[in-house]
Amino acid sequence: MPPHVPPSWTDRFRLALERYDEPLLRQVANKLCKPRNQWPTEELIERCLATVANPAVIDRRLTDLDPGGLQLLALFGHSRQPRWRVGHLVEMAVALGQADGLRPVLALLEAGLLFPDAGAAGGKARLRNLHTWLAQSGGAHPVVVALPEITARALELGAPFPECPGATAAAKAGAQEADGLDWPLRLSALWQQVHAGPLRRTQSAGFFKRDLDRLRGDAVLNAAAPDHLTDIPDPALLAVLLATGEGLLHDSDGELRAGIFPASWEEGLPQALAGLWATLLQQDSWHLSDGWKPETRSAYPYPSAWLLTLVLLSRLPPDGWAQVTRLEQWMVRHHPFWRGDEPAACGLSAFLLGLAYPLRLIQVGRDAKHHSLVRLSPLGRWLLGVGPLPALPAFPHTLLVQPNLEILAYRQGLTPALIARLAKLATWKTLGAACTLQLEPASVYRALEAGESFETIQQTLTRHGMKPTPDPVVSALRTWANKRERIRVYTAGALFEFGSADDLADALARGLPAVKLSDRLAVVANDQAIDYRHFRLTSTRDYALPPERCVEVEGDGVTLGIDLAKSDLLIETEVRRFAELLERPGANGRRYYRVTPASLGQGREGGLSLQTLETWFQQRSGGPLPAAAKLLFTGSQLSPYELKRLLVLHVPTVEMADGIVQWPQTRSLIESRLGPTALAVAEEHVAVLRERLAGLGVHLQPEN
Numbered sequence: 001m002p003p004h005v006p007p008s009w010t011d012r013f014r015l016a017l018e019r020y021d022e023p024l025l026r027q028v029a030n031k032l033c034k035p036r037n038q039w040p041t042e043e044l045i046e047r048c049l050a051t052v053a054n055p056a057v058i059d060r061r062l063t064d065l066d067p068g069g070l071q072l073l074a075l076f077g078h079s080r081q082p083r084w085r086v087g088h089l090v091e092m093a094v095a096l097g098q099a100d101g102l103r104p105v106l107a108l109l110e111a112g113l114l115f116p117d118a119g120a121a122g123g124k125a126r127l128r129n130l131h132t133w134l135a136q137s138g139g140a141h142p143v144v145v146a147l148p149e150i151t152a153r154a155l156e157l158g159a160p161f162p163e164c165p166g167a168t169a170a171a172k173a174g175a176q177e178a179d180g181l182d183w184p185l186r187l188s189a190l191w192q193q194v195h196a197g198p199l200r201r202t203q204s205a206g207f208f209k210r211d212l213d214r215l216r217g218d219a220v221l222n223a224a225a226p227d228h229l230t231d232i233p234d235p236a237l238l239a240v241l242l243a244t245g246e247g248l249l250h251d252s253d254g255e256l257r258a259g260i261f262p263a264s265w266e267e268g269l270p271q272a273l274a275g276l277w278a279t280l281l282q283q284d285s286w287h288l289s290d291g292w293k294p295e296t297r298s299a300y301p302y303p304s305a306w307l308l309t310l311v312l313l314s315r316l317p318p319d320g321w322a323q324v325t326r327l328e329q330w331m332v333r334h335h336p337f338w339r340g341d342e343p344a345a346c347g348l349s350a351f352l353l354g355l356a357y358p359l360r361l362i363q364v365g366r367d368a369k370h371h372s373l374v375r376l377s378p379l380g381r382w383l384l385g386v387g388p389l390p391a392l393p394a395f396p397h398t399l400l401v402q403p404n405l406e407i408l409a410y411r412q413g414l415t416p417a418l419i420a421r422l423a424k425l426a427t428w429k430t431l432g433a434a435c436t437l438q439l440e441p442a443s444v445y446r447a448l449e450a451g452e453s454f455e456t457i458q459q460t461l462t463r464h465g466m467k468p469t470p471d472p473v474v475s476a477l478r479t480w481a482n483k484r485e486r487i488r489v490y491t492a493g494a495l496f497e498f499g500s501a502d503d504l505a506d507a508l509a510r511g512l513p514a515v516k517l518s519d520r521l522a523v524v525a526n527d528q529a530i531d532y533r534h535f536r537l538t539s540t541r542d543y544a545l546p547p548e549r550c551v552e553v554e555g556d557g558v559t560l561g562i563d564l565a566k567s568d569l570l571i572e573t574e575v576r577r578f579a580e581l582l583e584r585p586g587a588n589g590r591r592y593y594r595v596t597p598a599s600l601g602q603g604r605e606g607g608l609s610l611q612t613l614e615t616w617f618q619q620r621s622g623g624p625l626p627a628a629a630k631l632l633f634t635g636s637q638l639s640p641y642e643l644k645r646l647l648v649l650h651v652p653t654v655e656m657a658d659g660i661v662q663w664p665q666t667r668s669l670i671e672s673r674l675g676p677t678a679l680a681v682a683e684e685h686v687a688v689l690r691e692r693l694a695g696l697g698v699h700l701q702p703e704n
Contacts, residue, residue, distance in 0.1 A: 009145065009147050009148060010053075012117070012145060013049065013052065013145070014045060016115040016116055016117075016145075017045045017048060017049075017115070018045065019127050020126075021126055021128045022041055023128075024128060024129065024130070025045070026044065027110065028109075028111070028112045029044045029047065031110060032048050032051050032052075033047045033050070048112060051112075052112075052147055052150060055149075055153055058153050059153055061113065062113075062150075063157070065107070065113075066104060066107065067160050068096070068098045068103070069104040069108050069111075069113070070154060070157070070159045070160075071159045072093060072104055072105065073108070073113065073146055073150060073154035073159075074158075074159035074161075075089075075092055075308075075311065077151035077152060077385055078155070078307065078311050078314070078384045078385055079278065079281055079307050080277065080278050080383065080385075081278040082145050082146055082147065083117055083144075083282070084144060084303075085142070085303075086102075086141075086142045086143070086144055087141060087299075089101070089105050089144070089304075091301060091305075091335060091336055091337060092307070092308055094335075095331075095335045095336065096162070096308075096334075097162075097334075102134070106130060106131065106134070108144075109144065110130060113146065114144045114145065114146050115145055116130075116142065116143070117142075117143040161311055161312070162315070164312045164315045164316050165312065165329070165330040166322045166327055166329075167316060167320055167322050168320075168321050168322065168323060168373065170319075175375075176227070176365065177360065177363045177377050178225070178227060178357050178359075178360050180269055180359060180360030180379065181269075181414055181416075181419070182225040182228075182358040183242065183273075183276055183359060184265070184269075184272055184276075184416045184419050185419060185435065186220075186235065186236075186239045187239055187246070188261075188419050188423035188428065189220045189221055189423070190221055190239045190240065190243055190249075191243065191423055192423055192443075193218065193221070194243075194258045195446060198252075198255040199214075199249075199256040200254065200255050200256075200606075200607035201256065204294065205285075205294045206294045208607065215236040215237060215240065216234065216236060218236055220428055220429070220430065221236035221239055223430070223431055225358055225431070226432050226433045228354075229353040229354070229357055229364065230353040230354045232291075232350065233288075233291030234292040238292075240256070241279075241283040241285060241286055242276055242280065242283070244256065245279035246262045246275055246276065246279055247259050247260065248260070248261060254607065254609065255607065261420040261423075264416075265416035265417055266416075266417045266420075268392070268415065268417075269379075270382060270389060273360060273361075273379065273383070274383050276359060277361065277383060280359075284300040284303075287302070288350045301335065301338070302351070305331055305335055305337075305346055305348065306351055306355075308335070309327060309331070310356070310376065310384055311384065312327065313362070313374065314376055314384045318378075318381065318387070320375060321367075321373040322373065323367070323371050323372070323373060324349050324352060324353075324372040324373070325372075327348050327352075328343035328346055331343075331346045332345060352374050356380075360380070361377060361379065361380035361383065362374045362377055362380055363375050363377045378390035393412075395412050395413030396413065397413065397466045398410045398412065398413020398418075398466070399464045399466065400466050400467065401467070401469050401473055402470065403470040403472045403473065405438060405440065405476060406429075406436060406437070407436065408434050408436060409422060409434070409436070409437060410433075410434050411433060411434070411435065413464070414435075418464060421460055422437060422460075424443075424450045424452060425439070425460070426438060427443045439473065439476070439477070441483075444457070444477060444480040445480065448481060453481065454477055454481035454482075457477055457481075458474065458477065461473075493523045493525050494524045494530070495522075495569060496524065497520055497521055497569055498520045500520065501519040504516065504520055504521075508522070513525075513526075521569070546619070547568070547570075547619045547620060548566050548567065549566070549619070549620060550562055550563045550566035550567040550568075550571060551575075551617075553617075553623065557626030557629055558595040558596070558626070558632070559592060559593075559595075560592065560593045560594070560595070561591075562590060562592070563590060564590060565589055574620075576593075577602075577603050577608055578600050578602075578603035579594060579595045579596075579599050580596055580598075581593055582594050595628075596632070597632050600629075600632050600633050604633075610625075610630075610634065613625055613633060617629075644682070645683060646671055646680040646681060648679070648680060648681075649678070649679040649680075650678055651679070653677065654677055657673070657676065657677050657678075661673060661679070665692050666689060666692055669682075669692075
């Protein structure tokens with residue numbers, strides 16, 4: 001399916017203005033476009049949109065701002081990310097010296113220079129007051145948007161940021177800079193893995209144990225880069241978050257499936273890394289200390305600290321350096337989350353050396369005392385908007401294709417676009433200084449399914465190869481491509497299901513123009529050529545209609561009888577996900593299955609959810625999920641049941657039972673009410689209950 005194309009940021013601004021109540025819209029418009037007349041609301045919205053598209057007017061509005069508001073808009077521009085949580089903006093404002101970090105955010109909202117994100121601000125609900133919206137968002141993490149046209153002007157005007165702490169003149173040795181290919185390579189390897197089998201999500205947005213172990217155990221995804229400086233936890237899970245944010249993976253009915261490579265990868269390495277950096281600032285499920293933590297947390301301070309760190313580094317001259325320890329000290333003194341902690345608590349060293357360095361955002365050096373020094377790389381300065389786009393060297397011939405179908409890919413010539421093409425046609429084996437890939441039938445079929453052909457695959461290997469492609473490789477590629485091209489696709493057909501394999505064989509022997517699919521299934525491309533008089537049809541099925549009700553649930557709640565005269569070809573595939581086949585002689589046109597703890601356990605491991613099971617029973621049996629089946633599915637997930645030894649008190653009337661339950665002297669002695677005149681009493685309370693009832697003239701008979 002084609003990817004969903006989100007609306008432009010200007011369209012989102014229009015939607016936000018349309019959600020404002022008229023008094024709020026006029027309040028914002030009076031500061032943004034300053035109308036001279038009482039325009040209708042539709043005209044006000046159009047004038048607001050025209051204002052944000054006028055650089056001269058926006059410059060005048062920005063010069064009227066307090067320094068704190070201009071700083072926040074400049075931070076939007078430095079991040080290349082138009083969406084930010086209000087909490088992160090408040091953290092950055094406080095770290096930059098604002099006593100009330102929320103005040104500049106509100107001022108920008110009221111001036112129309114920020115607006116609430118529709119997805120995070122309650123959908124289409126009307127907005128009457130911006131203060132109320134922030135106060136009532138609760139734990140939903142309100143998000144605001146700044147139009148790129150405005151943040152670009154804020155960068156041009158400049159903002160009063162503090163000087164970089166720990167600045168020093170020079171490093172002892174030369175600057176060390178990564179090639180920036182580590183994360184594009186990991187994401188392409190992850191795409192291959194998910195293309196082979198989707199990742200199943202749990203209801204809490206985590207992964208089932210089998211898929212979690214699959215990710216954490218993958219040697220390619222978790223391998224250290226050739227020039228890595230420090231380890232980070234759960235790199236494979238961080239790759240999942242980045243790939244999902246980039247659209248490389250997409251969620252489909254609770255499963256992560258392979259999507260398409262981002263368009264930015266075709267534009268070049270700087271654009272690809274800019275997209276990854278913006279995505280990194282948006283995720284909140286991966287932590288520098290704990291790794292993958294999908295559960296929601298009230299505070300996630302890393303994005304604000306990471307952006308502030310790079311902005312501080314941007315205050316250095318291009319040849320300047322800063323000590324990592326001094327950056328950490330500044331952060332724990334100013335950032336409200338770590339204020340007063342030890343310098344290492346903020347984890348800036350791990351961020352700079354483990355994330356920013358592989359993304360080619362910084363260069364690393366050492367001083368005479370072997371202290372770690374950092375500065376923005378040319379690409380990092382461009383990304384933060386303080387330097388030009390760097391010119392990167394090109395080495396088009398970087399592949400060595402060997403006769404054993406192995407490909408050596410030297411990293412100095414790789415680009416994101418070439419990485420994406422290689423990921424489609426060969427399987428990554430290692431991601432070292434010289435990456436290795438393997439050509440194999442499955443990988444070539446994958447490339448052909450993605451729109452490649454034998455000719456385009458051969459062109460890729462020839463254009464980027466250091467030597468001509470060996471003849472055995474060309475022969476293998478042609479053979480695999482030809483096999484796939486022999487696959488026939490029918491626009492329509494009729495499926496026949498036979499009662500047994502012998503019935504199918506007999507029909508084929510008598511001239512049925514069909515292709516055998518399994519022991520009992522065959523497909524006919526044109527059913528007009530079939531003489532149905534030679535067949536005894538038990539049923540026909542139109543699969544465009546809703547599922548047929550063909551399942552009868554027996555009284556035990558776990559035995560299912562399938563009416564073969566009503567069932568379709570999908571029913572047995574569906575029911576085998578959570579039930580076991582029973583052998584019942586003389587079933588009279590029915591096939592029986594039984595739901596067991598083991599079969600439901602296999603279903604849960606395969607991604608079956610309780611909601612899916614309830615929907616299936618409603619569609620196939622016409623009734624709800626039986627209580628016994630629900631017990632088997634959810635029993636192991638509930639807290640332990642409580643087994644108590646109780647006595648049952650029977651009283652003559654309902655009114656007397658009501659009185660005993662209501663009277664304060666006896667209410668606390670009753671465990672529960674079992675019926676209109678039956679009450680449960682713990683053994684240790686019997687003597688006290690007997691005594692208090694005796695005071696009312698009510699006597700209890702001795703228990704039997």
